[in-house]
Amino acid sequence: MLVVENLTKRFGRNAAVDSMNFSVDRPMMLGIIGRSGAGKSTFLRMMNRMTDATQGSLTFEGRDVLTLRGRERRNWQADCAMIFQQFNLVPRMDVVSNVLHGTLNRRSTFATMFNLFPREDIHHAIDILERMGIAEHAAKRAEALSGGQQQRVAIARALMQDPKVILADEPIASLDPMNAQIVMETLRRIHEEDGRMVIANLHTLDTARRYCDRVIGMRDGRIVFDGTPAQLTTGVARDIYGADDSFSEDATSTEIRDAARPALTARAAATA
Numbered sequence: 580m581l582v583v584e585n586l587t588k589r590f591g592r593n594a595a596v597d598s599m600n601f602s603v604d605r606p607m608m609l610g611i612i613g614r615s616g617a618g619k620s621t622f623l624r625m626m627n628r629m630t631d632a633t634q635g636s637l638t639f640e641g642r643d644v645l646t647l648r649g650r651e652r653r654n655w656q657a658d659c660a661m662i663f664q665q666f667n668l669v670p671r672m673d674v675v676s677n678v679l680h681g682t683l684n685r686r687s688t689f690a691t692m693f694n695l696f697p698r699e700d701i702h703h704a705i706d707i708l709e710r711m712g713i714a715e716h717a718a719k720r721a722e723a724l725s726g727g728q729q730q731r732v733a734i735a736r737a738l739m740q741d742p743k744v745i746l747a748d749e750p751i752a753s754l755d756p757m758n759a760q761i762v763m764e765t766l767r768r769i770h771e772e773d774g775r776m777v778i779a780n781l782h783t784l785d786t787a788r789r790y791c792d793r794v795i796g797m798r799d800g801r802i803v804f805d806g807t808p809a810q811l812t813t814g815v816a817r818d819i820y821g822a823d824d825s826f827s828e829d830a831t832s833t834e835i836r837d838a839a840r841p842a843l844t845a846r847a848a849a850t851a
């Protein structure tokens with residue numbers, strides 16, 4: 580489904596991503612972990628074609644992603660929607676209009692300028708907001724919502740594109756534990772119910788273990804771990820983070836305690 584070969588991005592002499600190789604054979608929830616500067620965001624940006632690779636290839640369902648140009652490139656960007664740590668909403672615009680902006684890639688400049696949205700798109704946006712559990716906020720300005728609610732608006736905007744893949748760059752790094760849990764559960768549900776692939780850069784080990792089917796660990800642009808949450812032991816984590824014996828998991832933990840969660844982790848591990 581997804582094949583990444585020798586993928587490399589250099590900035591001057593520094594390789595932000597250094598010959599990445601991996602493949603994914605079915606839609607899953609894939610976590611990417613690693614300390615700051617490991618190359619996690621650079622990978623997502625290459626996959627989404629926000630930045631060009633220096634070398635290598637990335638194929639999705641047979642599509643040679645890195646060579647797409649013009650309209651084909653824009654179609655691909657619609658197929659792999661991105662969400663960000665800082666939500667990237669238009670703060671003063673109402674929630675439903677923010678969600679409708681997920682359709683921009685298929686609308687005319689004229690319609691965009693005058694904020695003209697087809698009625699069926701508006702209904703669809705409301706349906707998605709309902710699914711995200713935030714339909715009652717549809718008419719509010721985005722800035723009036725909590726961080727967790729804003730991230731769900733951003734996910735709704737991504738879903739408006741009906742993407743095959745959702746790329747999430749540290750989606751919960753700005754959220755408190757409660758909201759972090761809601762957002763991660765939302766992403767998990769989208770994967771399970773819609774069969775969409777989710778690739779999430781995560782800065783905490785426990786989140787990667789709890790929600791992902793498979794975890795890739797990066798260090799200095801290279802993949803140093805690729806396995807199931809169960810294989811992600813403290814020793815392995817220490818290696819990924821390049822820490823010494825004083826390494827403590829607490830330093831990479833968001834401490835979300837939930838009695839229902841271990842079951843999911845066990846299930847995720849079993850199916851990975």
Ligand SMILES: Nc1ncnc2c1ncn2[C@@H]1O[C@H](COP(=O)(O)OP(=O)(O)OP(=O)(O)O)[C@@H](O)[C@H]1O
Pocket residue numbers: 590593594595596613614615616617618619620621622
């Ligand atoms: N536009 C750029 N120009 C020069 N160097 C860059 C650029 N973008 C990223 N880098 C470098 O590439 C490396 C990887 O950066 P990247 O942002 O991918 O890391 P990251 O794993 O996402 O880190 P973080 O956890 O802090 O978000 C870093 O050394 C960074 O300084």
Ligand SMILES: [Mg+2]
Pocket residue numbers: 619620621748780
């Ligand atoms: Mg990053």
